[in-house]
Amino acid sequence: MKLEGLHKKINKIDRELLVLLQERMGLALLSRKLQKSDADAAREEDALARMERLNLDLVKSSFSRQLLKAIIDESRRLQEEERPLVAFQGEHGAYGEVASRGLVPEGAYIPCLEFVDVFRGVEEGEFDLGVVPVENSLEGAVTQVNDLLTTTGLKVIGEIKVPVNHCLLATDETDYREIRVVYSHPQALAQCRNFLLRNKLEARPYYDTAGAAKMLARENPKASAAIASALCAELYDLDIIKQGIEDEASNSTRFLLLSRQPYDGRGDKTSIIFAVAHEAGELYGVLKLFAEAGINLTRIASMPLRSDPSNYSFFLDFEGSLEDENVASVLARMQEMTISLKNLGSYPAGKLAK
Amino acid sequence: MKNLRLAVRESRPRTVIDVCGVAVGRDFVVIAGPCSVESEEQMMASARAVKAAGADMLRGGAFKPRTSPYAFQGLGLRGLKLLARAGRETGLPIVTEVIDPRDVSWVAEFADVLQIGTRNMQNFSLLKEVGRTGRPVLLKRGMYSTLEEWLNCAEYILSEGNPNVILCERGIRTFERYTRNTLDLSAVPAIKELTHLPIIIDPTHSTGRLSLIPPMSVAAVAAGADGLIIEVHHRPEEALCDAAQALTPAMFTDLMGRLRPLCNFMDGLPE
Secondary structure, X not given: OOHHHHHHHHXXXXXXXXXXHHHHHHHHHHHHHHOOHHHHHHHHHHHXXXXXXXXXXXOOHHHHHHHHHHHHHHHHHHHHOOOOEEEEEOOOOOHHHHHHXXXXXXXXXXXXXXXXXHHHHHHOOOOOEEEEEEEEOOOEEOHHHHHHHHHOOOEEEEEEEEEOOOEEEEOOOOOHHHOOEEEEOHHHHHHXXXXXXXXXOEEEEOXXXXXXXXXXXXXXXXXXXXXXXXXXHHHOOOEEEEEOOOOOOOOEEEEEEXXXXXXXXXXXXXXXXXXXXXXXXXXXXXXXHHHHOXXXXXXXXXXXXXXXXXXXXXXXXXXXXXXXXXXHHHHHHHHHHOOEEEEEEXXXXXXXXX | OOOOOOOEOOOXXXXXXXXXXXXXXXXXXXXXXXXXXXXXXXXXXXXXXXXXXXXXXXXXXXXXXXXXXXXXXXXXXXXXXXXXXXXXXXXXXXXXXXXXXXXXXXXXXXXXXXXXXXXXXXXXXXXXXXXXXXOOEEEEOOOOOOHHHHHHHHHHHHHOOXXXXXXXXXXXXXXXXXXXXXXOOOHHHHHHHHEOOOEEEOHHHHHOOHHHHHXXXXXXXXXXXXXXXXXEOOOHHHOOOOHXXXXXXXXXHHHHHHHHHHHHHHHHOOO
């Protein structure tokens, strides 16, 4: 092997070590929630002793003890920092993490496999906050998230719009002309439908955009690429074949920040979910209240009720706070007109993430 | 010309091709830039220079068909990305050569005009492939080809349902050795008689001599060509390819200053 090739491999391993450390630190922060620090000392000595016995001839036991000690000290320092734990769905590098950074700049961002893990983790106190996508400008509502919003008791305390700039990524050993299969989250694949058709590429759904990038980097399946953010290219050492492959340039996803407690303040936007009886004019009656009170609606979405598929839940976002008199009186009137009404809370209107 | 169906003039109106707002076939169009994409710095400097001088489109090669397999073959995909970035930053549409049918859909992802070089004029599988993309195609004349052979190649692209063909005369091989090729300027009025397609002139590769590029450019305007494609390098002495025939930005600016009034004069001439 040539020197250049060896250097490349070494760099790749170093990068993987750091990405793994990032994951490890996240887990250490999670464990702090569950366990008091006095139990830590015994566990630490046990772990160090076990690693020493690993018997790797190029990694001496004295060196591995020193290295692990440094890692443990750093994770202990991080635990002291009291960063809020922010859960997002996907792997590191996912758009959910980009949104989390924008919403909670000093957080510790914890990847979760599924949306339900984010909701349940926040509800049960495993995480402090959760960040979930609620709608995309090209593909519309993220139904799973909307469904979870109706069934769990979490409050919305913030929102952010993340511009989505999809890239086609591949390992540097992959010849772009041989790419036949593209892995990504179904939403991302749908947003790049024309690009995939044009280049005769087969779309393979994967649980997450960043997860697809990570899998590609680790397993390097033949003739394959992934669709993910440019951040993932950096994180997982992949080449960007083409940037901006989404069908419409103005592609963005709106994320909500979830918490067990409502927003501590007035807020200038409010989200509610309601259902009305299946009778003529019921929905109109509700919307009329908003029109008459001069409240501007920013989102209306509907979804069939799981429990009663012939009926619908309606998602309304509007300008104004629950503390505003006109909003409060509209909601009081709605109480009588709806068969269910859930208030997700008022929060500051979102900005655009960088 | 008996086999031509779509390329022939007959009673068809002249074809005007819209390349990101540049109307080829209606306005006199100047395409300029380096022979090959070499680096980000070289591409950006050349792009800014030709934009400032008033060029309408940017050229640059990422895949180079070289006579020798040991000569610089181009930067490939990396070159395409650099060219696309230079195009985006200057607002100039980009023209680049494609030499391999497997690359066509990928080059079409980045380029606004696909160029078929003189050596590939009769590469029929490549012609069909660029025909299918629907992207405008700049079809250079083969250095040993007759007008009829050339127009049959245009017919290949047209018959795939792509009406956006721009012809480019780039000189043919004769016994003359002083010039690199012999620029066949009579092709301009001949093509205008035979077809409805626009034709532009490449004074760089046809003459291969710096001193001959400006006078032949002027002659191309007078002959009624729809445009020019000219090699410009921000530092020709450092070029990795065709160094001796690239204009400096100053020479190109000077030439553009002479071409524009001539175009206006030509427009005012009675038919």
